Amino acid sequence: MKPWLIVAALALATPVWAQGTPPDNPMQPSPTWEDIRESVVGLTAEPPIDAAVLDLTAPHRANDPAIVPVHLLQPHDAPPLTAAMVVVDENPAPVAAEYTFGEALMPLDFEIRVRVDRYSDVRAIATTADGGQVMAGRFVKAAGGCSAPAGKNMAEVTRTMGQMRWRAASEDGRDIGTLMIRHPNFSGLQRDQYTLLNIPAHFIDKLEVRQGDQMLFTMSAGISVAEDPVFRFAYQANGQPIHVHVEDTEGNIWDETFQPVSG
Numbered sequence: 412m413k414p415w416l417i418v419a420a421l422a423l424a425t426p427v428w429a430q431g432t433p434p435d436n437p438m439q440p441s442p443t444w445e446d447i448r449e450s451v452v453g454l455t456a457e458p459p460i461d462a463a464v465l466d467l468t469a470p471h472r473a474n475d476p477a478i479v480p481v482h483l484l485q486p487h488d489a490p491p492l493t494a495a496m497v498v499v500d501e502n503p504a505p506v507a508a509e510y511t512f513g514e515a516l517m518p519l520d521f522e523i524r525v526r527v528d529r530y531s532d533v534r535a536i537a538t539t540a541d542g543g544q545v546m547a548g549r550f551v552k553a554a555g556g557c558s559a560p561a562g563k564n565m566a567e568v569t570r571t572m573g574q575m576r577w578r579a580a581s582e583d584g585r586d587i588g589t590l591m592i593r594h595p596n597f598s599g600l601q602r603d604q605y606t607l608l609n610i611p612a613h614f615i616d617k618l619e620v621r622q623g624d625q626m627l628f629t630m631s632a633g634i635s636v637a638e639d640p641v642f643r644f645a646y647q648a649n650g651q652p653i654h655v656h657v658e659d660t661e662g663n664i665w666d667e668t669f670q671p672v673s674g
Contacts, residue, residue, distance in 0.1 A: 476556030485518035501531035507635035520645035526556035623651025
């Protein structure tokens with residue numbers, strides 16, 4: 412296994428409580444949220460918070476503000492979700508990503524990594540199959556994630572951009588997929604460590620993951636998704652190949668197919 416694959420897998424394999432998330436880590440009052448809730452997120456009313464439908468965990472104090480694990484989780488008997496928006500209130504672009512989910516991901520058990528630029532609530536606003544909305548979130552102490560130096564030089568970025576890895580496993584009776592994509596996801600707020608010049612924004616903005624013809628999830632993203640993004644999720648495998656389609660803001664397109672692992 413490639414070293415970057417091991418590191419990425421371990422980053423999401425470490426429970427967020429082990430990184431400092433107390434069980435009573437609620438969101439904090441956020442004047443910023445009041446400002447952006449309608450103007451940026453498009454909500455005219457505050458969605459209810461209901462852990463029986465959706466919960467979100469994230470470290471209370473992040474080890475690395477550029478790689479903050481966020482876990483969206485539903486109880487086994489929760490109503491199905493069709494979509495979710497992940498918002499980091501205090502980031503320069505608060506909407507980190509918007510996701511749609513297929514039936515095979517229900518009940519949702521979905522992990523991602525985001526950048527956090529200032530102490531902030533990190534929240535998810537989800538849509539249920541009947542059109543209702545619910546919100547979950549945590550307060551995260553982290554700073555500087557959007558301007559943190561990239562983890563590799565530009566030559567390495569050019570050589571590896573678009574490479575993907577897929578791993579399938581079984582945990583607690585569910586199939587678990589881990590998708591890793593090599594991409595710097597430059598935020599536009601970082602500096603080249605050699606030239607000290609600003610690096611223009613360049614990030615994955617569209618992602619589709621399917622098994623056979625069945626959609627697992629899609630993502631429409633901004634600058635807050637972490638470098639070399641990793642997606643770890645429970646799903647109901649149907650024995651079909653996994654198809655991944657990636658697009659970035661420079662017009663690059665990558666497609667990869669991973670065959671199911673037999674027996």
